[in-house]
Amino acid sequence: MSNATYGRENPLQTVNYSHYTDRLKKPADALSELKSADNKFLFTRALLMEHGILPTTLDRPAKSDKSQEELIKLMAEMEIGFDLQIGGKYKEAAKQFSMILIDSEPGTEDHAQALFQRAMSLFQMGLYTQCLMDVRQAMGSKYPPEIGSILYKFAGLVHRHLGRPKEAKTCYVECLRRLNDSNLTSEQQNQFRSEVAIAMDRCKFREKKEETKEETYWSSDDSALGRPIVEKLVGGRNENIPALSAFLELKSSINMGRGVYATHDINPGDVVAIEKPYIYGGWLLHKACCHNCLKVPIFPIPCTNCSLVYYCSKTCMDKSMKDGHNFVCPIIFFIRSMPGITDLNELALKWLLKELSKMGLKKYCSLVDTYSKSQTDSMTRGFNDDGQYKSDNFLTAYSLDICEEKMSIDEMFFFNCIAAEILQYLMLSGFKIQECYLASLINVERFPLKSKYYVTHPTALALYPSIGLFNHSCDANIKRSGKLSKKTRVMRAIQPIPKGRQLFFNYGRFFDNMKKETRQEICLDCFKFECCCQSCLENWPHYDSMPGGLSAMNILNPSMADTVIKECKRFEKFLNTVDRADYHLHLDYLNGFLKLLFTNVKLPFKKYYECLNVIDHIYTKLDYLTLG
Numbered sequence: 001m002s003n004a005t006y007g008r009e010n011p012l013q014t015v016n017y018s019h020y021t022d023r024l025k026k027p028a029d030a031l032s033e034l035k036s037a038d039n040k041f042l043f044t045r046a047l048l049m050e051h052g053i054l055p056t057t058l059d060r061p062a063k064s065d066k067s068q069e070e071l072i073k074l075m076a077e078m079e080i081g082f083d084l085q086i087g088g089k090y091k092e093a094a095k096q097f098s099m100i101l102i103d104s105e106p107g108t109e110d111h112a113q114a115l116f117q118r119a120m121s122l123f124q125m126g127l128y129t130q131c132l133m134d135v136r137q138a139m140g141s142k143y144p145p146e147i148g149s150i151l152y153k154f155a156g157l158v159h160r161h162l163g164r165p166k167e168a169k170t171c172y173v174e175c176l177r178r179l180n181d182s183n184l185t186s187e188q189q190n191q192f193r194s195e196v197a198i199a200m201d202r203c204k205f206r207e208k209k210e211e212t213k214e215e216t217y218w219s220s221d222d223s224a225l226g227r228p229i230v231e232k233l234v235g236g237r238n239e240n241i242p243a244l245s246a247f248l249e250l251k252s253s254i255n256m257g258r259g260v261y262a263t264h265d266i267n268p269g270d271v272v273a274i275e276k277p278y279i280y281g282g283w284l285l286h287k288a289c290c291h292n293c294l295k296v297p298i299f300p301i302p303c304t305n306c307s308l309v310y311y312c313s314k315t316c317m318d319k320s321m322k323d324g325h326n327f328v329c330p331i332i333f334f335i336r337s338m339p340g341i342t343d344l345n346e347l348a349l350k351w352l353l354k355e356l357s358k359m360g361l362k363k364y365c366s367l368v369d370t371y372s373k374s375q376t377d378s379m380t381r382g383f384n385d386d387g388q389y390k391s392d393n394f395l396t397a398y399s400l401d402i403c404e405e406k407m408s409i410d411e412m413f414f415f416n417c418i419a420a421e422i423l424q425y426l427m428l429s430g431f432k433i434q435e436c437y438l439a440s441l442i443n444v445e446r447f448p449l450k451s452k453y454y455v456t457h458p459t460a461l462a463l464y465p466s467i468g469l470f471n472h473s474c475d476a477n478i479k480r481s482g483k484l485s486k487k488t489r490v491m492r493a494i495q496p497i498p499k500g501r502q503l504f505f506n507y508g509r510f511f512d513n514m515k516k517e518t519r520q521e522i523c524l525d526c527f528k529f530e531c532c533c534q535s536c537l538e539n540w541p542h543y544d545s546m547p548g549g550l551s552a553m554n555i556l557n558p559s560m561a562d563t564v565i566k567e568c569k570r571f572e573k574f575l576n577t578v579d580r581a582d583y584h585l586h587l588d589y590l591n592g593f594l595k596l597l598f599t600n601v602k603l604p605f606k607k608y609y610e611c612l613n614v615i616d617h618i619y620t621k622l623d624y625l626t627l628g
């Protein structure tokens with residue numbers, strides 16, 4: 001593979017779907033003539049082979065020692081960065097070190113040095129979180145041992161600035177342990193020790209302050225919030241889809257396909273789904289999270305073979321190897337050099353390996369064949385003959401994808417090419433696959449290679465097959481909670497959901513403040529559907545211009561008008577008098593007010609959404625406190 005350009009691909013940039021078509025001069029058109037997914041895949045694979053695009057070896061571009069010329073160039077580039085730093089031009093310096101990073105190979109000393117220097121510039125710019133990400137990656141790289149103590153001391157300083165005294169202390173202990181490797185004189189070492197002692201003292205002071213703050217917070221009168229919350233599905237577990245509540249069922253509608261509906265009245269706060277991800281992987285921009293458990297370790301340990309993924313412990317490293325990293329490890333460099341969204345390519349590979357380890361090649365391929373041939377109607381996919389939804393993870397995930405007809409030919413060809421390349425790398429890494437299984441093994445239709453699956457979370461990507469059954473609405477009545485590092489995802493009602501109504505969550509993040517046209521554009525662009533939610537169909541006004549007063553037009557139950565007016569005034573007083581930090585102490589009151597408006601006023605109604613925003617704020621804060 002000569003064109004490997006590790007690290008240049010930005011996972012956030014738009015994918016160039018004509019990457020392969022451009023190289024092969026429009027062969028993708030022939031794909032539209034082929035009917036079955038198997039034939040499309042085999043056609044693409046043969047074409048790539050014919051054009052010499054499929055890799056034939058796993059030889060990485062030689063890691064030759066740098067020539068004298070290259071060394072001089074690197075030093076000159078570093079010097080430019082140092083000069084910018086000395087001159088206080090931190091942004092320019094960060095850019096300069098970024099260029100060096102792109103040109104150096106992860107895991108090498110040059111890479112670690114550039115990371116460390118960029119971290120220092122980011123620190124000066126006050127970008128502590130980004131700075132810490134660089135420091136962590138530098139720690140996981142092959143940095144020169146003599147800078148170890150300085151690197152860990154710096155990490156301590158960054159943690160202190162981020163208000164994490166415990167982590168800072170751990171770094172300081174580690175930096176002292178590495179002091180013997182440094183090339184400081186004994187006098188400089190003594191100076192270093194006394195500086196670290198002062199910094200550690202500051203951590204102690206900070207820790208005490210944190211403890212007091214926590215005590216005052218929890219000594220507030222709501223004891224329910226003072227102990228860890230154990231989430232329970234409302235009504236218990238669903239028989240057919242165990243990740244969902246028993247108060248839900250799956251039904252189909254013309255414009256949204258399958259969706260999840262309430263079979264009982266559901267109240268705001270009720271938990272409607274709890275699911276562990278079927279597969280998950282780190283987000284490349286957040287490289288230093290543990291490849292196995294997704295936690296962000298204080299000291300990331302790089303994989304001893306590839307150096308390209310990190311772990312928080314030896315246990316996680318061993319577990320990951322058993323879970324398939326042994327096959328991915330020799331090819332991860334190449335997988336990350338491929339076009340497309342790198343993280344999704346990795347996730348697709350992980351998924352395939354997981355299925356294969358679970359059921360073996362033969363069974364897996366026959367399952368895919370049976371499934372794709374027997375159930376082509378997207379409305380019935382996933383249901384058995386008794387109308388029950390098959391909750392097996394493989395079939396559930398398989399049946400989620402109904403997107404093929406929405407793809408352009410270029411896109412379809414692109415994904416087939418990616419699949420063919422991934423499979424080829426896998427075979428080159430020693431994974432034995434007989435020719436007859438090739439087509440069933442990689443079915444582009446089912447592979448999570450498309451953006452519609454990715455969770456826009458800065459740490460990781462994960463696939464939740466049952467939660468993936470919820471449709472989108474710009475006026476969501478459920479909300480996800482739980483940090484991805486905890487992996488388990490909890491979905492909770494935020495609005496009253498009467499029996500028979502569909503449950504929706506919001507696929508976008510900042511839809512509340514967008515006008516309909518923008519939301520529609522995003523849905524089409526990112527998720528490939530035209531949004532048919534109620535607020536889009538009825539073209540609800542933007543939040544600021546929603547009706548705020550009661551009238552004959554929007555009161556549903558005139559006998560309740562006085563109560564509604566009185567309660568709206570009370571809510572206004574609440575907003576003016578209660579401190580934002582104490583909102584969570586009034587959750588029952590707020591849910592009650594929301595329900596009153598929901599039952600008696602036609603939506604959209606401004607006060608209703610004001611109240612919903614407050615509730616949303618509370619859950620976000622509770623997640624942070626209880627699940628983080």
Ligand SMILES: C[S@@+](CC[C@H](N)C(=O)[O-])C[C@H]1O[C@@H](n2cnc3c(N)ncnc32)[C@H](O)[C@@H]1O
Nearest residue numbers: 256257258468469470471472529530531532533
């Ligand atoms: C994650 S899936 C949801 C489950 C899906 N309806 C099914 O049948 O499996 C997302 C897909 O559902 C459909 N969908 C979800 N929300 C929608 C909406 N507001 N309007 C139209 N289609 C929607 C789109 O086809 C989208 O690609």
